[in-house]
Amino acid sequence: MSEPVLKAGGLVKSFGAVVATDSVSLTLNDGEIHALIGPNGAGKSTLIKQITGELTQDSGSIEFAGKPLDGLTPQARARAGLGRSFQVSALMPEMSALQNVVLAAMVKEGGPYRFFRPVLAPGPLRDVAEAALDRVGLSTRAGARVAHLSHGERRQVEIAAALALGPRALLLDEPMAGMDPEGAARLTTLLEGLRHEAPILLVEHDMDAVFRLADRISVLVAGRIIAQGHPDEIRRDPAVRAAYLGDAP
């Protein structure tokens, strides 16, 4: 088997007395969706933020596409191919869906000089952004202002923004949050297809989506991974059931 695209080893991050991630290790392989689940406050966002570079780990290492990520800014990590969507929307509400995706695609090019030309000028960036919106099923809403989009459509724009960078891997933090069942079902179908373009590390509370999508699941409880494996193994794992799943799903 080829090397994992993403390898996190022994990540420790504390906030005062709280050890939010306590020596967490996980990998992401090509073609897979690896779901990270766990109760509120388990450390999932803290782990994702260490990978994106918003937080610096106290110890441990992260390798992406064969290179260490240490010391790289979130922008540099995005340019290296780490695509991500955010738990809190980072879109600009007064701009259109297409403008937002073009702006995201500019990160790859670098250079603030880009802002001196119209965002929607014809060219490769616009082409890439239109293709990304099409990929998430939102081409008919490309010209709509983000403020006028439904919650589900905004999540689709965020994923299009991540895709516009031509990511080597995607980090999705609660993409189903606040979605109605229909929106969640649509997004599940989209993610099912995306895993072959870019493997996905998925943080998600919607257990139906997780058990439908994930090739592997890691369960984080109080900063520690208590189980890692195929969804069937996780479903049966007594420690997971006791700590998190209860009698669901």
Ligand SMILES: Nc1ncnc2c1ncn2[C@@H]1O[C@H](COP(=O)(O)OP(=O)(O)OP(=O)(O)O)[C@@H](O)[C@H]1O
């Ligand atoms: N910036 C911070 N300062 C202090 N404590 C923090 C900070 N960020 C997270 N924590 C604490 O670290 C622990 C892990 O939080 P984290 O947000 O990573 O959990 P989570 O699994 O993502 O939770 P949720 O599912 O509710 O989003 C919690 O105890 C939280 O209160």
